Amino acid sequence: MSAWIQSIEGTPTGATVALILALMAAVLHAAFGALQKGRHDPLLARGVIDISYALMAAPFAFFVVPWPEPHMWLIFIGVFFIHAGYKWAVLLSFRRGAFTVVYPVMRGTGPLFTVIGAWLIFDETFTGVQWLGVLVLLAGLYGLAAYNMARVTVARDTLVAALGFAMLTGLFVAVYTTFDAYGIRATADPFTFLAWFFFIDGLLFPCLALRFYLRMEERPPLAPLALRGVAGGLIAPFSFGAVMLATRLDQVGEAAVLRETSTIFAALIGWLFLRETVGPARVALMALIAAGAVIVEVGG
Structure with a gap:
């Protein structure tokens, strides 16, 4: 598999x-996000997910794949701290x-900064048509957030803080996408x-x-938490791993933009499993997100 991946790079x-x-990463990332936002505290959910994929990855890291080159250890240290900040946000x-x-x-915050970062670090450039696609996608993403914000009835007193941390998360998304691609x-x-x-990330x-x-005072039962952890541990390598491979095979910016169609799938998950409504306006905004992604791909 490694030899095949290397043989098709840049083709x-x-x-x-x-x-x-x-696109696979987009679908799976929406499911991954929903696992963290379910009935358990997000820190507990994140903890069981991380330990699950760390344990799954350990045998491959130590016994299957080639040992990392010496210069990779500094990169892994950077990965550790960047992803820790992202997850906390x-x-x-x-x-x-x-x-x-x-x-x-x-x-929505991530793709714009990722495209800029890919230009600065990897000398990748977008065409005018692709920039139009980015703007269309961002309009759909932020339009969807504004539409949902106007109608949400829970946690409105903490909504401003939530949006601030969401913007910070988007900045971390751009940083880790670019750094992971490197x-x-x-x-x-x-x-x-x-x-x-x-x-390492887990x-x-x-x-x-565990400390939390x-x-x-009232600890949730461990069995449902463990099940959530195993599910997340299985999804994570195919979500994050897929987009990382995509950034090696093709442009970092394009992969980042396409991944953000995950918001469409997140809305579907919210409707199907979290009992959040989806109306004509949200469908139109999700179509705008999809159109932006298509324009970016075709414009390249």
């Missing part, structure tokens, strides 16, 4: 595979705002980066979650 086949991977946002309000803001391109075998990424938040759990 039309690689671009097609990157498109498929980015997500938790603060989810604790204060409704999923369908904060999630579009999180995802990391996965810096090693010979992309699966070396992925295996060690999930192992070490901190289980400790924070032990201090709770």
